[in-house]
Amino acid sequence: MSVLYNRIANDVLKKRMLLDTEKRITISFYKYCKINSPKNFRDMLYIGLIRLNILGRVYISTEGINAQVSIPIQFYSAMKSYLKNIHLDFNNLRFNKALDDKKSFWVLTIKVRKRIVSDGIDNNIKFDPNRVGIYLKSVKVNKMLCDKNVIFVDMRNKYEYEVGHFKGAIPIPANTFRDQFKIMINLLKDYKDKKIVMYCTGGIRCEKATFWMKYNGFMNIYHIDGGIIGYCHDAKKNQVPILFQGKNFVFDARLGERISDDVISYCHYCGVKCDVHINCRYSLCHTLLIQCVRCSEKFKSCCSEQCLNNLILIKQNRN
Numbered sequence: 001m002s003v004l005y006n007r008i009a010n011d012v013l014k015k016r017m018l019l020d021t022e023k024r025i026t027i028s029f030y031k032y033c034k035i036n037s038p039k040n041f042r043d044m045l046y047i048g049l050i051r052l053n054i055l056g057r058v059y060i061s062t063e064g065i066n067a068q069v070s071i072p073i074q075f076y077s078a079m080k081s082y083l084k085n086i087h088l089d090f091n092n093l094r095f096n097k098a099l100d101d102k103k104s105f106w107v108l109t110i111k112v113r114k115r116i117v118s119d120g121i122d123n124n125i126k127f128d129p130n131r132v133g134i135y136l137k138s139v140k141v142n143k144m145l146c147d148k149n150v151i152f153v154d155m156r157n158k159y160e161y162e163v164g165h166f167k168g169a170i171p172i173p174a175n176t177f178r179d180q181f182k183i184m185i186n187l188l189k190d191y192k193d194k195k196i197v198m199y200c201t202g203g204i205r206c207e208k209a210t211f212w213m214k215y216n217g218f219m220n221i222y223h224i225d226g227g228i229i230g231y232c233h234d235a236k237k238n239q240v241p242i243l244f245q246g247k248n249f250v251f252d253a254r255l256g257e258r259i260s261d262d263v264i265s266y267c268h269y270c271g272v273k274c275d276v277h278i279n280c281r282y283s284l285c286h287t288l289l290i291q292c293v294r295c296s297e298k299f300k301s302c303c304s305e306q307c308l309n310n311l312i313l314i315k316q317n318r319n
Helices: 010-019 038-051 073-086 088-092 138-145 177-187 204-215 227-237 293-298 305-318
Strands: 024-032 055-061 064-072 094-097 108-112 134-136 150-154 164-166 195-199 221-224 244-248 277-279 288-290
Touching: 024 073, 024 088, 038 055, 038 073, 038 108, 064 073, 073 088, 094 227, 134 138, 138 150, 138 195, 138 227, 150 164, 177 204, 195 204, 195 227, 204 221, 221 227, 227 244
Parallel strands: 055 108, 134 221, 150 195, 195 221
Antiparallel strands: 024 064, 024 094, 055 064, 164 244, 277 288
8 A cells, every 4th residue: 555645754855855856847736626535535646646756735625626736847747637537627727837946845745624725714604616806817917007996905924925016015914814814804895896906826815815805795806817926927928017026925945936126025133125034943933034144144044042042052952
């Protein structure tokens, strides 16, 4: 019987990934659809993906699939064919290629979740993927960005928004998507009669966000087809300006994709312009923060003097 989970230490896998010379691409895809037996489907999917040497993070639930994976280029077509064959609704999966070719994942994890995106929708309210906002491509997005009567809403977390966003976009000030749902309706109530364009990284969060807006009486709701990643690819394809400023935060080893040369955020310590996210080196903390090179050297990639002292103490005890 195949091993259905990783048994190799993460640090070993990470070193292996950094040394690997095989050409890979990072792909994200999702689909809201009925999956009757998520646990069995998860196990079948794990076997299929691991055979193609695919790494990444995948969530499965009764409401569908949400995946970000790193694939050897030679197996990309094989993966698409495999996915189409294991579920009828996977024939039209939305594939978003990353905006760069940097290494992203070093292990494959597939987890069964209650929902593929943790939201704040009441359990008694059934999410309907057919009752979402109107999809927009890059040409229309750019046109609406120039219209002062159109409101753009960023449905990502604070740490995503601060390193990159569309100019003038309204952030929903919360640390989780679930918490955003608790405040977004009240926060946007003054714009109920205006056209509202919502966006996120790849589109999956805005599927639910636009549904929730329409459920609460907002009628003129739009969202960017494929999110920021889809927008950038479509803009390049149609040779129109990319109006997103800064970096697109991503939830993998890269922690961001450079979209424009604009640096719109600042080091959380010294205030110098910087948009490099790091995780605190002290393993019991691991706080995500923006830290410039100078402060990173000063704190040894820790988030504070306390974490640095804890790290030093651990090393002393080991010696």
